[in-house]
Amino acid sequence: MKKILFTPGIASIEALGSITRLIAIADEIKKKQQDCSILFRAAGREADYAAACGYKVIQGYKPPIPKLWQQKNYNTVKESSHAHKFSISSLCDVIRFKGLISKEYVQNTFKEEMTLVQNFKPDLIFGEFETVMPIVAKKMDIPYFCTGGTPGKTDFCYFGFSNKADEIYAEYYNELLKTLNLKTIKNICELNQDYNSNKIFVPSIPELEDLKDSSKYIFLGSIIPKNFIKSNFNFEKKRPLIYVYLSAGAITPDMYQKIILDTFLGSEFDVIVTAGGNPRFKDSINSNTGNVHFMNMVPSDKVLKIANIAIHHGGQNTTVQCIENEVPAIIFPGKHFERYFNAEKASEIGCALNPGIYNFNKEFLLKMCTKIIKDNTFKQNLKIYSDKIKSLGGAAKAADFILNY
Numbered sequence: 338m339k340k341i342l343f344t345p346g347i348a349s350i351e352a353l354g355s356i357t358r359l360i361a362i363a364d365e366i367k368k369k370q371q372d373c374s375i376l377f378r379a380a381g382r383e384a385d386y387a388a389a390c391g392y393k394v395i396q397g398y399k400p401p402i403p404k405l406w407q408q409k410n411y412n413t414v415k416e417s418s419h420a421h422k423f424s425i426s427s428l429c430d431v432i433r434f435k436g437l438i439s440k441e442y443v444q445n446t447f448k449e450e451m452t453l454v455q456n457f458k459p460d461l462i463f464g465e466f467e468t469v470m471p472i473v474a475k476k477m478d479i480p481y482f483c484t485g486g487t488p489g490k491t492d493f494c495y496f497g498f499s500n501k502a503d504e505i506y507a508e509y510y511n512e513l514l515k516t517l518n519l520k521t522i523k524n525i526c527e528l529n530q531d532y533n534s535n536k537i538f539v540p541s542i543p544e545l546e547d548l549k550d551s552s553k554y555i556f557l558g559s560i561i562p563k564n565f566i567k568s569n570f571n572f573e574k575k576r577p578l579i580y581v582y583l584s585a586g587a588i589t590p591d592m593y594q595k596i597i598l599d600t601f602l603g604s605e606f607d608v609i610v611t612a613g614g615n616p617r618f619k620d621s622i623n624s625n626t627g628n629v630h631f632m633n634m635v636p637s638d639k640v641l642k643i644a645n646i647a648i649h650h651g652g653q654n655t656t657v658q659c660i661e662n663e664v665p666a667i668i669f670p671g672k673h674f675e676r677y678f679n680a681e682k683a684s685e686i687g688c689a690l691n692p693g694i695y696n697f698n699k700e701f702l703l704k705m706c707t708k709i710i711k712d713n714t715f716k717q718n719l720k721i722y723s724d725k726i727k728s729l730g731g732a733a734k735a736a737d738f739i740l741n742y
Contacts, residue, residue, distance in 0.1 A: 340374045341366065341739065342459035343387075344450070346466035347380045348435030349402040354654045355465040356383040358484055358540055360390050361562035362463065365736035373740070376457055378450065390562070395453060398445040400436030424672030428489060428526045429502035431675075437468050438525065443509040447473065454479065461739060468510070468525070471533040476517050480742065485530035485537040485554075486653065487546045488675035493526075495547070496681060498674035500526045536742075538735050541657055542725050545682045555738060558729030559661045561638055561654060570636050574607055576628065577645040577710050580664070581610040582637070586650040587671020587694055594631065597648075600699040601629050606706060609644075611635045646706050651676030651691075660688050661726045665715035667705060669697050687718035 343363055345355040356379065363375050377387040380399040388394045425431060436442060446469040454462070454477055464470045464483045474481035487493060493500040507525040514521045522532060530537050537553050539546060540560045548554055572578075579601065583593045590612055601608045608629045637655070641647070641662040649655045651670035656679045659666045666689040670676030683689035692701065709715070730737075 338372050338374055339370065339461075339740065340376070340457060340459045342454070342457055342462045343375065343377045343392075344462060344464045344467055344470045345377075345379055345383050346435075346437070346464065346468065346470075347378070347383070347397045347399050347446070348437060348466070349400045350435050351382050352466065353382075354652055356386050357562055357654065358560050359463065359465055360387060360392075361560045361732040362538075362735045362739070363392060364390070364562055365732040366739060369733075369736055370740055376459070378453060397449055398442070400439065400442045403434060403436050424674075426498050426672065426674050427500045427502065428493065428529060428674070429500060429506055429524075432468065432525055432529075433506065438506050438509070440509045443469065443513055447513055451476075461742060463739070466529065468528040471528055472510070472513065472517070472519065475519060475533040480535045481533055482536045482538065482739070483530050483534050484540055485534070486539050486541055487548055488678050489526075489529045490548075491524050491526045491531050493674070493678075495674075495678055498677065500524070500674075502526055536738070540653060542722065542729065544686050544722065544725070545657070545660075545679065547682075555735070556729050557735055558726035558731050559654075559657045560732040560735065561658060562732070563638065570639050572609065572630075572640070572643070574643050576605055576607045578607045578609065578640075578643055579706060580637075580640050580644040580647045580649075581608060582612070582647070582649045582655055583669065584612060584650045584652065586669070586673060586676065588650075588669060588697055593697075596697065596699065596702075598629055600702050604628065604703065609635060609640055611637075611640075646709055648702070651680040653679055656680070656683050656689070657726060659683075660719060660722050663716070663719040663723045665689065665709050665713060665719065667692065667702070669694050686722060688715055688722055 343359045345359055366373055375392055377392050377394045378397045379387050379394055380397050384394045384396055450470055450473045454473055461480045462470060462474050471481055491500055502524045504523055507522050511521040536555055539554055539556045542558060543556060581597055597610050610631045612633055637658060641658055641664055644664050647659045647664050647666040649666055649668055651668045668680035668689050668691050670680045671694050680691035684691045
């Protein structure tokens with residue numbers, strides 16, 4: 338019986354995309370080989386999601402929120418000026434903001450993960466945004482797979498963003514590596530996918546990436562689990578539908594709720610606004626109007642099947658899903674290295690717009706959405722790349738590879 342350990346990186350700030358990708362692959366593995374033993378190490382909402390999908394979960398150490406987040410000094414757009422307080426310009430920024438560089442995190446996580454691996458004895462480990470498990474897998478000589486892509490590479494340098502990082506951020510990881518007699522690192526970003534990965538599964542298509550040909554990379558297209566959101570979604574569409582998912586990015590929930598309502602209330606569109614479970618999002622029946630609907634969690638796969646336009650933050654899952662469903666997108670990534678990269682790549686292949694955050698206003702949104710409905714210039718390109726995404730095999734392809742490895 339094959340044993341597989343799934344480890345979405347546990348961080349102070351959770352990422353819905355991480356757990357959804359791993360669950361999608363785990364679901365396909367169970368479908369193909371029911372006697373396969375699958376275990377998740379997770380915490381918080383990610384642990385809840387995995388458990389709700391029927392998987393055994395081992396709770397792991399969750400680092401505290403770093404002080405810079407507690408002080409609310411995060412990416413935001415002011416109502417009057419649309420001014421940025423700061424940007425997330427690299428993978429290193431994300432690692433720091435998620436609380437993954439402290440001595441406590443490295444020591445606690447290594448101890449827990451090493452014990453878990455020794456007890457569970459997996460045949461294969463599959464990580465997502467992990468910085469410690471690649472080390473554990475290397476020391477224990479266990480195959481390590483992960484999801485990844487261009488923005489996760491150590492040498493990422495695009496559109497003014499760069500993954501160059503001060504060696505000090507790797508200090509406690511190098512202390513650990515030295516005690517294990519393993520090769521040290523110069524850049525903490527190395528641990529994400531470059532340091533120790535037998536295979537890197539890319540949940541995208543080559544045209545949305547900039548990766549040199551390598552036998553390590555396996556393109557999957559879209560890997561979103563079916564029925565991940567347990568809800569009786571039964572939306573009655575009466576007008577062209579706009580799907581708005583801006584999450585917790587450069588535009589705060591308070592801000593985009595206000596602008597979306599002001600823009601589309603009483604318009605010729607139906608609008609669904611969601612935040613993917615963001616606690617700062619006001620999900621209330623009182624927030625809903627005749628044609629603008631605020632919902633904290635929705636099954637994105639079902640919504641995008643009936644959507645005509647998407648307005649989103651540039652997350653990889655959403656970017657790929659929109660193209661897969663042939664939905665033209667207006668993307669507002671802000672100064673976020675990965676989201677901006679995704680937005681630019683989608684724009685380059687003629688499947689989306691990346692108009693800049695200063696265009697997140699009533700006049701631009703209404704004008705552009707009306708124009709897209711009347712003359713969808715994205716239609717032909719969306720069909721081409723939708724077919725490409727569907728041809729790559731998705732989570733089922735990943736499951737086949739894992740089971741036959």
